[in-house]
Amino acid sequence: MELCLPFLLLLLMGINGLCQQEEVCSKSVINSCRDCIRSGPYCVWCKQLNFTKAGEQEAARCDTRAQLIERGCKLDEIISPKNNLTIVKEDSLSPPFNQQEPVQLSPQKISLKLRPGLSTTFNVSFKRSQGYPVDLYYLMDLSYSMKDDLENVKELGQDLFAALKKFTEHAQIGFGAFVDKTVLPYTNTNEKKLQKPCDENYQQCQAAFGYRHVLSMTPTEEKFKKKVTEQSISGNLDSPEGSLDAMMQAAVCGDKIGWRNSSTRLIVLTTDAGFHMAGDGKLAGILEPNDEHCHMENNLYTKSTEMDYPSVGQLAVQLTKNNIQPIFAVTQNVEMVYKQLQQMIPNSEVGVLSKNSDNVVKLIQDAYQNLSSKVILTHDNLPDNVRVVYTPKCDHAGPAMGSEGVCDKVGAGEMISFEVTVTVDSCMENKSFTIRPLGIKDTLTVTLSTNCECECEDPKSSNHPHCKGKGRVSCGICSCSGGFVGQFCECSIGDKDEHSLRASCRRHNGTECEGQGDCVCGRCQCHTTESGSSYHGDFCECDDEHCEKSHNKLCGGNGKCNCGKCECFQGYEGSACQCRTSIEGCRTPNSTVCYGRGTCTCNQCECNEGYQRPWCHECLGCPDPCQTKLNCIECLGFDSGPFKKNCSAACSKSIYHEMVDQLPIPSKWCKQKDTEGCWINFKLDQLVGEDNYKAEILKQRDCPEPPSVTAIIGGSIASVAVIGILLLMLIKLLIYMKDLKAFREFENEKKRSKWAEADNPLFQNATTTVENPTFTGE
The missing domain is CATH 4.10.1240 (Hormone receptor fold)
Structure with a gap:
């Protein structure tokens, strides 16, 4: 531990391996030594007799080596399968090329027998043979816009051969041409236009075509010049061309092109336009996908109008499979398009042509040097649950890519090496895969199997005393004869007194074995689940199928499900192992983690109550x-x-x-x-x-001034006077209200009074009435 302390800072920065990795055994269903060995790379089995206590589960025999030794298991009683590496074929690397099949990669065959989870590393050496043959196939765009370039290519043969002979005396050159599919909307399908698709004033024009193979590989300069001189320009309608169609046929029609078995294979594609790809054929009603097979008759691609363009992925696979390295010699207007294509096709180069292609020889020469000086070691399709990591050992190692190793600026005849680390994550049948340098024929075949079984030297006796004479010993545990059960075969199935035994099978006095197993001789024997795995635990309370899922995979495929909880592999975390271990997203501007007010989970802060993401800086709802x-x-x-x-x-x-x-x-x-x-x-x-x-x-507090006695006395007198006046006014108001009420009652009584009407007894009416006859009443 003391040796690791100086490296603590580096470990926190993500540099692993300076200290020995902690060995952990994540046990799940353990009923035998075989189950233990399959549980993890650091799980080992103690076969020592009487190692477990009476009634103790045999799973206790499964743990890390250190834990078992600490608990008393002898070192020679521990079963732990190891990795085995056997070099089956290792021919020496060849000297410069001498007409024989050179050996540039060593070894050639390896057999591995690995324990799941336990990596093994071996070295692979590579040395490019000096003077190794080169096959160059010149694939030219003959659309009308390339007419000036064609004239220069016709004079190219001598210079091309001279350039290639700087690298090898065994060079061959072939030639092919392409335009596009001869259907609308790519080409004018008028009969006259199909025969002469160029400008009417341009006389040297050949009929429209998709891809034509012109010259198979030849070491003769005169043949190349003669065939190329016979070529004339053609034409089409749209700007993108059928480049991928042509490259696919040149890659898969090896016998027609003339590729040699032992050679560096190059396709030089010259064009001034982009390319059609898979799906574009629908514009012309062509729906059949490209089948990646050769369809050449009379040197013409016969399925051009029946089959869609290949995808970039399809082309990349076939170029790699056939060890062909493409060089895209293109004009400046489409340089970026082919730079992007280069990213998707391994071991390819892009160069910019001049306006009339007079620099194409130098371009090819520079591209070949770049390709030949870069060595990329990779593999084909790996079996499931197999991981391979490459570590280049050279002066100019490329960036770590995981699935490939890169050494750059490798000189001719210089030997380099790679460390190859192989890990198998689960038990598997015999499988194999191939490791190869891109663009090179040499391969390393790796045959792979797993070591998932226990090899125990058990006694032959079927009535071993350790098993009470009722069974045999298998890796330290008893395998009982029929009719007997128990840790030491001490119980007969016919025993009548089972009450105490069954009680020990109930957790918290609950259901016997949680309803997922049988209580046999005081111990739970667990059933299997619907998917075929087993329940486990002292009371069969656990299974390994009900953990949280991520990306529709149990524990995200990055961990093991153990008793309903994900146990993540190294480098992963989260409830479903869905996240890579990292704290970069939790780092605050002051370089702390979540300001110390939360934990970093899945590269995000899980804040304590009240604190807010992203960094738990502020708290909402917290007391002021x-x-x-x-x-x-x-x-x-x-x-x-x-x-x-x-x-x-x-x-x-x-x-x-x-x-x-x-x-x-x-x-x-x-x-x-x-x-x-x-x-x-x-x-x-x-x-x-x-x-x-x-x-x-x-420092200075703001304290109130002391009270004023004068003000208090003056204020008190004024307060008493004001209160007295207010009381007098209140009494006056009450008296006034009482008088007003009495007056209103008097008025109401007055209105209700009635006066009596009667005749005056002293009054007598008149006895005589005299009227004036002249009185008119006016």
Whole structure:
């Protein structure tokens, strides 16, 4: 442990392997040595007799080597299968090419027998044979826009051969041409236009075609020049061409092109336009996908109008499969298009042609040097649950890619090597895969099998005393004869007194074996689940099928399900092992993790209650620290308040403070009244953690002035006078209201009074009435 301490900082930065990795055995269903060995790379089995206690599960025999030794298991009683590596074929690397099949990769065959989860590493050496043959297939776009370039290519033969002979005396060159599919909307299908698709004034024009193979591989310069001179320009309608169609046929029609078995194979594609790809054929009603097979008759691609263009992925697979390295010699206007294509096709190069292609020889020469100086070691399709990592051992190692190793700037005849680490994650039948340098024929075949069985030298006796004479010993545990069960075959199935035995099979006096097993001789024998695995645990309470899923995989495929909980492989975390272990997303601007107020899970902060993501900086709903820390501020700054007697113990650990003279007070400062009635101004900054603050306290408190006696007496007299006046006014108001009420009652009584009507007894009516006859009444 002491040796690891100097490297602690590097470990925190993600550099693994400086300290020995902790060995952990994640046990699940363990009923035998075989189950133990399959549980993990560090699980071993103790076969020592009487290692387990009476009634103890045999799963106790399965643990790490250190744990078993600590519990008393002897070293020679521990079963732990090892990795086995056998080199089946290892021919020496060849000297410069001498007409024989050269050996550039060693070894050629390896047999591995691996324990699941336990990696093994071996070395692979590579040395490019000097003077190794080169086959170059010149594939040219003959659309009308390339007419000037064709004239230069016709004079290219001598210079091409001269350039290739700088690298090898065994060079061959072939030639092919392409335009596009001869259907609408790619080509004018008018009969006259099909025969002469070029400009009417241009006489040297050949009929429209998709892809034509012109010249098979030849070492003769005159043949190349003669065939190319016979070529003439053609034409089509749209700008993209059928480049991928042509490259696919050149790759898969090896016998027609003339590729040699032992050679560096190059396709030089020259064009000034982009390319059609899979799916574009639908524009012409061509729906049949490209089948990646050769369809050449009379040197013409016969399925051009019946089969869609290949996808970039299909082309990349066939180029790799046939060890062909493409060089895209293109004009500047489409350079970026082919740069992107280069990223998807391994071991390819892009160069920019001049306007009339007069620099194509130098371009090919530079591209070949780049390709031949870069060695990329990779593999074909791996079996399931197999991982391969490459570590280049060279002066100019490329960036770590995992699925491939890269060495750059490798000179001719220079030997380099790679460390290849192979890991198998689960038991499997015999499988194999191939490792190869891209663009090179040499391969390393790796035959792979797994070591998942226990090899125990057990006694032959079927009535071993350890098993009470009722069974035999198998890797330290008893395999009982028929009719007997138990750890030492001590129980007969016919035993009548089962009450105490069955009680030991109930957890918390619940269901016997949780309803998922049988109680046999006081121990639970668990049933299998619907999927064929087994329940496990002392009471069959566990299964390994009901863990959380991620991406529709149990534990995300990055861990093991054990008793309903995911146990993640190294480098993964989360409830479903769905996240790679990292804390970069949890790092705060001050380089802490979640400000100490949460935990980093799945590269995100899981904040304590109230604190908010992304970094648990602020707390919503938390008590105002201006109020909760007031008593501490008062005792720390002014030696007063409830915490005066134990201020250091109550406050010093959570608040670091300093007194300041700052004026005026910023609006964000706290302003609180202390127990003496004074206003305290202070600022609180929360540091890392929940109860950890830095306080700046203003030295001067704002306390109220003492009371004035004169003002108090004067105020008291004035108050009594005012109260007396108010009482008199209130009494006057009450008397007035009483009088008003009595007056209203009098008025109401007056209105209700009635006067009697009667004749005056002294009054006598007149006896005679005289009227004036002249009186008119006016």
